[in-house]
Amino acid sequence: MTLAEISSSLLYVAFVAYLIATFVFGGAVKGNKEGTFRSESRWGMVAITITLIGFAANLGYFFTRWGATGHAPLSNMFEFTTAFGMTLVGGFIILYFLYKTPVLGMIVLPVALLIIAFASMFPSEVSPLIPALQTNWLAIHVSTVVIAEGILAISAAAGLIYLLKVVDLTKKSKQRMGLEAIMYSLVLVLGFVIASSFFSLTGYEAEFTYVDKESKDAVVTYTMPPIFGMNDYVALTDDAMTPLLEMPAIVHAGKLTTVVWSILFGTVLYWLIRLVFRKRIAAILKPFVKNVNIQLMDEIGYRAVIIGFPVFTLGALIFAMIWAQIAWSRFWGWDPKEVWALITWLFYAAYLHLRLGKGWQGEKSAWLAVLGFIIIMFNLVAVNLIIAGLHSYA
Secondary structure (H helix, E strand, O other): OOHHHHHHHHHHHHHHHHHHHHHHHHHHHHOOOOOOOHHHHHHHHHHHHHHHHHHHHHHHHHHHHHHHHOOOOOOOHHHHHHHHHHHHHHHHHHHHHHHOOHHHHHHHHHHHHHHHHHHOOOOOOOOOOOHHHOOOHHHHHHHHHHHHHHHHHHHHHHHHHHHHHHOOOOOOOHHHHHHHHHHHHHHHHHHHHHHHHHHHHHOOOEEEEEEOOOOOEEEEEEOOOOOEEOOOOEEOOOOOOOOOEEOOOOEOHHHHHHHHHHHHHHHHHHHHHHHHHOOOHHHHHHHHHOOOOHHHHHHHHHHHHHHHHHHHHHHHHHHHHHHHHHHHOOOOOOOHHHHHHHHHHHHHHHHHHHHHHHOOOOHHHHHHHHHHHHHHHHHHHHHHHOEOOOOOOO
């Protein structure tokens, strides 16, 4: 068995372990009577042990893939996204031993599972680095960013738990609507996995030529029926579906098509869940947070940001600008990824200002933490998949 095959197997082991641990954490939390923590103490240790096994396998995946590729496995969407899921779980493990909070595992692990499943839909073949990435700055810049985003995602998990506890889901309100919108967004990620798997199983492929943003001829292969067409597209596949709308060169219509199909599948899945349980997803989760200490969740969310923010500053801005100067002879160029990195940084700077300067603690802080994660995911999904830029090779 090659290192690449071992790496793939270890990632699968990690995925299964996280899945099992999610249910054990859920059972540990749900098994408590009001005001008691006996079930958490007993089953929480079982769940964290399974999580540790999964994390060890995840680390094994990372380093065996590093050995197979000859470089830090952070060079494309598959590698970066799996690393993101790994750092998210790693951050949770540290917090668990500090605070003994099984309910955090019940939220963090499903999100990590969604992220890893999302990653698995991208090409995972081992391939040599393009010249632009053949530098030590790949490991320095990207690893710092992925660690920072994993830490910042912990703040969102704590914020979500806080909101599930304090928002009254029996009354119509903006808070209830916002909380359910968050749940819907998470289901959309699962929709991407389902849509990609479905069309992959059907073997759908369609090729088109198009003119890219540099006015050069190029070829794109759709793995889902093309809702959107590339700039000046011409079909090469005879029976290909005619795109409904042609997009400008700055937009990658093939990836936009993938996003739209994911939204369609995710929306259908969301309403199926609503139909089966006859309640909102937030209401389904509400009983699991009956014993949550909201002050503790608020503290965890805040501490995650004050740790993650300076790490993000280093990786996404300082290290990124140094590498940009080396690679492109300029520190800043308003590339879409650069812009969204700056937006993310400004958002968390505003979070700290509002919390420390304006006293935005508790529920307001929780909403900000969750919104920060949405910005991170928008950068990961929409900016990477739709907008063409200098980072498109990733």
